[in-house]
Amino acid sequence: MEHQMNGKDQAALTACIPQSLAGGIFIYKADEGETLLYASDYVIGFLGCASYEELADYVHHSFRGMVDLRDRELVEQNIRQQTASDVCQTSYARYRVIACDGTVRYAEHFSRKVTLPGVGEVYYVFIADYDRKYLTSDIDNMTGLPGNRRFLQYVRDLMESGQFLSGYCLVYFNVINFKLVNIRYGVAVGDDCLKGLATMIRETFPQGFLSRRRNDHFQLLTPEGSVREKLETLHESICQVYRKYQLEIKAGVYHFPENQVVDPALAVDYAKIACQHIRDEVGVSVLEYTQDLQKLITVNNYIAGHCDDAIEHGWIQVYYQPVIRTLTGAVCGMEALARWNDPVVGFLSPARFIPILEKNHDIYKLDCYILRQTCQALRRRLDQQLPVVPVSFNLSRLDFFLCDIFQVVEDTVRTYGLPRDLIHLEITETMLVHDKEVIKEALGRFLQAGYQILMDDFGSGYSSLNVLKDYDFNIIKLDTHFLSSSTDKARSIIGNTVDMIKEIGSQSLAEGVETQKHVDFLASVGCEKLQGYFFSKPMLWNDLFSYLEGQYRSFEDAASRAYYEKTSAAIRRTHQSLALVEYDGQAFHHVYLNQAYRDQLASFGRITALSAELRINRPGTRLYAHFRDLMEGLKQSGHLETLFQSEKGYYVQLTAELVASMPSCWMLTVSLHNLTLDEHIQEQEALNVHIHELYRLYDVIYLIDLDKSAGIPLFSRHAVAGELMEKCLFMRQFLQHYARSCIHPDDCQRFLDFTDYTALKRKLSQGDQSDCFRFRQKGADAGYTWKEVTYIAVPRSGRKLALACVRPALCCPACQLHKGGTLS
16 A cells, blocks of 8 residues: 555645556655655565555665665766756656665666645656566567567676676577578478577576577576586587487687676677687587687787788788699799788787688788789899799689779789789689679689689588589699598599599699608699698798708799690509600600509519610610600601510510600600500410411511501511511501512502501401412512412401411412512
């Protein structure tokens, strides 16, 4: 009930008071003592009293006694100032009151100063429980949880009540993969998931105050007891319950310090920073905010505000790391890398400052600065007539939107008078996931203008093959993580990836090369270029050149670069023997050879690459002459050539092709086969059983490979033919020399027509197992005798092999020709 005053006064004071309010009314005199005149039941209960008398005694019959001592002076001053300046003489205040049981409550106070006849000036005050106000507003309609404003006020009120919140922690939650739920299953399912998640968090922390901050983010104030264990258990439960939707929850935790007031909004930011730090980390669901994270924030803010200063004062420096040609060990390129040596925060790696510059849209300033520094450095060396190699620098996705990056590069390169092939541009495949058309158009302009484009970190993204299908790259850099695994599976992936890169017309470059084992493996699979700490760490420009020169490394010029790019492209993984052999006009040298080639050399009596080179390059020998004739034939024809040779009882097939050349230097791919041991011509071994019998019957015997249009001379009793065998590299060359030197002029063309491989192959394919032709051959006494050449298909060879056998013509014993070529 309301307190009753003596009739007339009470009626005058309370006549205008409504009977039902969402709060209470009290009246006090506007004098120095602020005497309490009236209080409604709501006010009596709000201060924890049972009656007006108890309330009056508790507050010493004064409004001043109702207000907490900590707020009293400020409240009285505010009320006086507001009523003095307001024509309506109204005022507002919020203050603490301490109830009879010691509970601190927050009151929201609305008052108006009026003058009553017979009473004088009084304040009519409407008072409400401030806690009740924000408990009935700022509610999330879907989850029923308080909103962010209400959460922050709740924490702030706890602090203002005298609690420092030591022993409490603030937790920031982020639901991972929630957006995918809305996309895949619809908003209604997403809403149900959020409601369920809110329930699970409240059940895990029943003593906490939980709020939905926004979207899929929650925040919680809770006592600290076992909070990490509870959060990890909650994470496991959520993963289990919402496995279908692949939902999980990440939590950042901020512990309130002892005896220190921290603004609630700042505490939320701290917890949020911890949460964001582990957003993409697999297997980590909880992170507590620490002083280290505080330092991280401080440095991040410093970086964000000092990019321009760092560029202007040279705190950002450009370091360079060399790229090495696998085949030669020569320096064939460099990569420009940014390092920030700051006078305040010290050394900063790219991983530290680049994400911040990207976030603040300052990254284009850094990339343009690196380009300018690189062009300046190249120009200085060119002016000094010192060797240079192409330098690549990294582009950010934002470069294509914050500036016209193509025009920036063009203008810079033109300013320093550099050829475009000295500037390479690196992009990551993750850049190409979004805004494809814009970036693709810009990259096309770069390629058309003559710049080379490198894809960085191939294999680290989610759509590598699609990127290769849709974009053109000159060089593809393999992700360093490939080299961190030494399993057969990893090696197979790398090898096949290198093959694929060559197949689409690009070059491969492996980063992260740290050991000789890495070098040997990458060389074995044909990776063209290498980069890593095994060769050099990133260094400043002049320091790097001094270091490389101290290692006696050469630098590729433009001609060498084109030569070795063609050469490197010829290396493929194969089970067939393969070698790269270089001829410098004087000698042949092996540049590369695979294991199958080494095995073939070893099959000829343990010959090594070095011993083979010594034999080939020894003047006056048959091999020396043959290989130089081979080289001349390759220069003239430009086509693949096959050489058959009989060496120490072995039948040798050597196939060579010219793949690259520059003045006084030629590069060949060479394949070598010991046909004596080759499983594909085991039919020959079967013939060897009867070879001695054949020698008795025939003057000359050849084994003909019709697919390769080549022949192996097995035996010759004819002196001139035998000499020609030794001198001629190829079967067709031998046949032409033989026809001109040893066959009667009237029979020469008919002989060449008969021995034409195409005609012979056609006859055998039509089912003929043999064919015969008679001709006149010059003898040792310069006379002619009739001979017969017979072609016989080798059984079970699929008509791919044939024997060519020459013997005296048995059916023409009288057809002897005397010296001078006249018939007898």
